[in-house]
Amino acid sequence: MNRHGIRAIYRFEMARTFRTILQSIASPVLSTSLYFIVFGSAIGSRMAAIEGVSYGAFIVPGLMLLSILTESVSNASFGIYLPRFSGTIYEVLSAPLSSLEIVIGYVGAAATKSVLLGLLISVTARLFVSYHILHPLWMIAFLLLTAVTFSLFGFVIGIWANGFEQLQLVPTMIVMPLTFLGGSFYSIRMLPPLWQKVALANPVVYLVSGFRWSFYGTSDVSVGTSLGMTLVFLGLCLVAVRWIFKTGYRLKA
Amino acid sequence: MAAIIQVENLSKRYASGFEALKRVDLTIERGEIFALLGPNGAGKTTLINVICGIVTASEGSVRADGHDIVRDYRAARSAIGLVPQELTTDLFEKVWDTVAFSRGLFGKARNDAHLERVLGALSLLDKKDSKIMTLSGGMKRRVMIAKALAHEPRILFLDEPTAGVDVALRRQMWELVSGLRKEGVTIILTTHYIEEAEAMADRIGVIDHGELVLVDEKDRLLERLGKKELTLELKQPLACIPKELADEPLELAPGGRRLVYTFDAKSDGAGAARFLRRLGEQGIEFTDLNTKERSLEDIFVDLVKS
Numbered sequence A: 001m002n003r004h005g006i007r008a009i010y011r012f013e014m015a016r017t018f019r020t021i022l023q024s025i026a027s028p029v030l031s032t033s034l035y036f037i038v039f040g041s042a043i044g045s046r047m048a049a050i051e052g053v054s055y056g057a058f059i060v061p062g063l064m065l066l067s068i069l070t071e072s073v074s075n076a077s078f079g080i081y082l083p084r085f086s087g088t089i090y091e092v093l094s095a096p097l098s099s100l101e102i103v104i105g106y107v108g109a110a111a112t113k114s115v116l117l118g119l120l121i122s123v124t125a126r127l128f129v130s131y132h133i134l135h136p137l138w139m140i141a142f143l144l145l146t147a148v149t150f151s152l153f154g155f156v157i158g159i160w161a162n163g164f165e166q167l168q169l170v171p172t173m174i175v176m177p178l179t180f181l182g183g184s185f186y187s188i189r190m191l192p193p194l195w196q197k198v199a200l201a202n203p204v205v206y207l208v209s210g211f212r213w214s215f216y217g218t219s220d221v222s223v224g225t226s227l228g229m230t231l232v233f234l235g236l237c238l239v240a241v242r243w244i245f246k247t248g249y250r251l252k253a
Numbered sequence B: 001m002a003a004i005i006q007v008e009n010l011s012k013r014y015a016s017g018f019e020a021l022k023r024v025d026l027t028i029e030r031g032e033i034f035a036l037l038g039p040n041g042a043g044k045t046t047l048i049n050v051i052c053g054i055v056t057a058s059e060g061s062v063r064a065d066g067h068d069i070v071r072d073y074r075a076a077r078s079a080i081g082l083v084p085q086e087l088t089t090d091l092f093e094k095v096w097d098t099v100a101f102s103r104g105l106f107g108k109a110r111n112d113a114h115l116e117r118v119l120g121a122l123s124l125l126d127k128k129d130s131k132i133m134t135l136s137g138g139m140k141r142r143v144m145i146a147k148a149l150a151h152e153p154r155i156l157f158l159d160e161p162t163a164g165v166d167v168a169l170r171r172q173m174w175e176l177v178s179g180l181r182k183e184g185v186t187i188i189l190t191t192h193y194i195e196e197a198e199a200m201a202d203r204i205g206v207i208d209h210g211e212l213v214l215v216d217e218k219d220r221l222l223e224r225l226g227k228k229e230l231t232l233e234l235k236q237p238l239a240c241i242p243k244e245l246a247d248e249p250l251e252l253a254p255g256g257r258r259l260v261y262t263f264d265a266k267s268d269g270a271g272a273a274r275f276l277r278r279l280g281e282q283g284i285e286f287t288d289l290n291t292k293e294r295s296l297e298d299i300f301v302d303l304v305k306s
């Protein structure tokens, strides 16, 4: 195990975050605060409570997840795309590092940032609404699992992308809409029956549902299903990463 | 001397179908300076990138410091430092940080004394807290060398180290290379400047169109192929070489006004004197003559042409 190598990548990636602290921390916190002001306080005060939870509190897990998903994907994809773009990837490829070690370095750093950001947002949310967390350990577990899974997904995107436009494409055109439609701001039980079925094809539904359950004990689908679906997605990302390193796809000629 | 790098039957076909290396066999001895000489597109960078793990070989095998570069990649890569052809650095990083990063990446524990020594040897110590983007091109190149030396490699690859570099830096690079050789580091450099190979290398390999055409000690190469040319500017053009002189190593330039006689640089010149006598007997007069030692450049051009 090349521990020094993993640490080098991890620290390099974390340093990049703190160099761009406005973009990577301040801007997601600001946009989440705006969501709370608009949906939580202004509109939320006129909304009925959902399953006994006030609307402002109801959207806290969804909003955390929205930031965690988009930030995981964009951080991890950017982290590996940048050295590919600039050419500095040569050094990582020529270093005595296994593919697993490279992934731990890049994905570990991206997931760390997402978890920190998620916690920061949960603290920020406290300023706007009061909420409690019923199963804090499960909350942390879902948070970690989601951050790692979507950072892996971002890593795959960062290797696939052949330009900054493609890099932006997936977070804004896929992750963001799926999260909005995945029940971040509503319970899918509020949808007409047909749309409830359609919504179940959206993987984010399972994430939001499980995560919200860890807060309030209510969920759209069973917790076991949420956990299972998240693990399936994690497994798919792992398979993709393994395939990338095995074939050298877009990394090695 | 024992081999430190062994390349066997190495071929590389890129996804485009282009065959950049064709069954290359090459042995590098421990502690030598080896120059890989070849025109642009010959396959020099491809060969280096395969050995360093950046490009996957299509066929064949490489051992570095006794370890197979695929099966035992950790041990093989730990022994190698690479300075790539292109200037690729993280512009926003500080010099010290990027060099420390390289050391860590290669699995070595932090060692500030070593990094200071490396930066000092490259006259970069006073720049250690500067961001790379504020440095000149020559300094950036030295930063890349410092990164390659950060993990104390036993083998150093320099891919076109002096391309686009000014005279002073080129001199400094040569000094650095000979200093490293004294410490026992094996150095493989690529270049398409013959003078550079001539000035630095112990052995030279010539590569062209993916094939290693020749490998020899520099001195032997110069000796073996080192010829002198005697060029005569003729008073009257010749239509062809007279048959009385057909046994001489002669070449008539197009136009018939210039005659080139080739002879061994190490000979006493008796052959040339006899040739001039025979020329006089044929009544061939000339207005000017000069002799010139054939450089590696001429050898190189010959090899690549044939």
Ligand SMILES: Nc1ncnc2c1ncn2[C@@H]1O[C@H](COP(=O)(O)OP(=O)(O)O)[C@@H](O)[C@H]1O
Pocket (backbone or CB within 6 Å): A253, B014, B015, B016, B018, B020, B038, B039, B040, B041, B042, B043, B044, B045, B046, B047
């Ligand atoms: N990734 C690649 N895909 C296809 N062809 C390539 C690739 N990289 C290099 N080549 C080709 O392989 C040949 C050798 O390139 P290279 O090893 O860079 O030569 P050199 O370093 O001697 O100039 C060139 O013709 C180049 O165009």
Ligand SMILES: [Mg+2]
Pocket (backbone or CB within 6 Å): B044, B045, B046, B085, B159, B160
């Ligand atoms: Mg090259």
